[in-house]
Amino acid sequence: MSAQVQRRHAAQTLRMLMDAYPGADCALAHRNAWELLCATILSAQCTDKRVNMVTPALFERWPNAEAMAEADPAEVEQAVQTTGFFREKTKSLIAMSRDIVERYEGRVPETMKDLTTLRSVARKTANVILGTAFGRNDGVVVDTHVGRLSRRLGWTDQTDPVKVERDLMELIPSKHWTALAHTLILHGRTICEARKPRCAECPVARRCPSMIPNG
Numbered sequence: 590m591s592a593q594v595q596r597r598h599a600a601q602t603l604r605m606l607m608d609a610y611p612g613a614d615c616a617l618a619h620r621n622a623w624e625l626l627c628a629t630i631l632s633a634q635c636t637d638k639r640v641n642m643v644t645p646a647l648f649e650r651w652p653n654a655e656a657m658a659e660a661d662p663a664e665v666e667q668a669v670q671t672t673g674f675f676r677e678k679t680k681s682l683i684a685m686s687r688d689i690v691e692r693y694e695g696r697v698p699e700t701m702k703d704l705t706t707l708r709s710v711a712r713k714t715a716n717v718i719l720g721t722a723f724g725r726n727d728g729v730v731v732d733t734h735v736g737r738l739s740r741r742l743g744w745t746d747q748t749d750p751v752k753v754e755r756d757l758m759e760l761i762p763s764k765h766w767t768a769l770a771h772t773l774i775l776h777g778r779t780i781c782e783a784r785k786p787r788c789a790e791c792p793v794a795r796r797c798p799s800m801i802p803n804g
């Protein structure tokens with residue numbers, strides 16, 4: 590398949606998936622970019638559902654970067670305990686908030702370059718913030734679902750998230766990058782699950798090289 594045909598095929602498959610999941614969006618509850626940053630940090634090794642149970646009280650007690658920068662770590666640890674790795678996550682929340690207060694006057698920066706200077710913010714988290722909070726398609730969020738589905742759909746054969754992202758950025762037009770991640774994540778959670786994809790219910794089964802007959 591030529592690169593052009595491959596791009597067209599991928600775009601059509603993505604369109605079908607986007608039609609199947611018209612409401613695909615970020616599942617982490619948030620009201621602004623800083624809250625989304627906190628929720629994304631808490632979502633490491635934790636379900637979005639669990640994070641959403643913790644964040645309302647967290648944001649009521651510490652409503653912005655200024656408040657979190659001054660927070661008592663022991664108190665924050667208690668507030669985020671049920672999300673797992675709570676000591677590391679507490680350190681990340683406070684350090685990230687201090688960086689925002691000290692270097693960006695309390696406002697979450699809006700570029701990949703600046704976002705990734707914040708402690709505990711790597712490219713994946715920055716992509717979440719840019720796409721969902723600021724509506725910018727600067728890259729593709731590659732989490733476990735996006736990586737797995739991209740391989741199953743034949744869009745990449747890479748396992749390193751940075752290389753998967755590079756392949757997706759070459760294959761899919763930039764205007765779809767944010768929607769691409771939201772759509773694949775939802776498809777991965779509902780049908781194309783890691784252990785047992787339910788191919789019989791999949792809207793793109795006949796276009797998927799990994800389709801399991803009668804799956």
Ligand code: SF4
Pocket residue numbers: 741742780781782786787788791792793794795797798799800801804
């Ligand atoms: S056909 Fe199966 S493996 Fe392919 S995307 Fe659909 S559920 Fe996943």
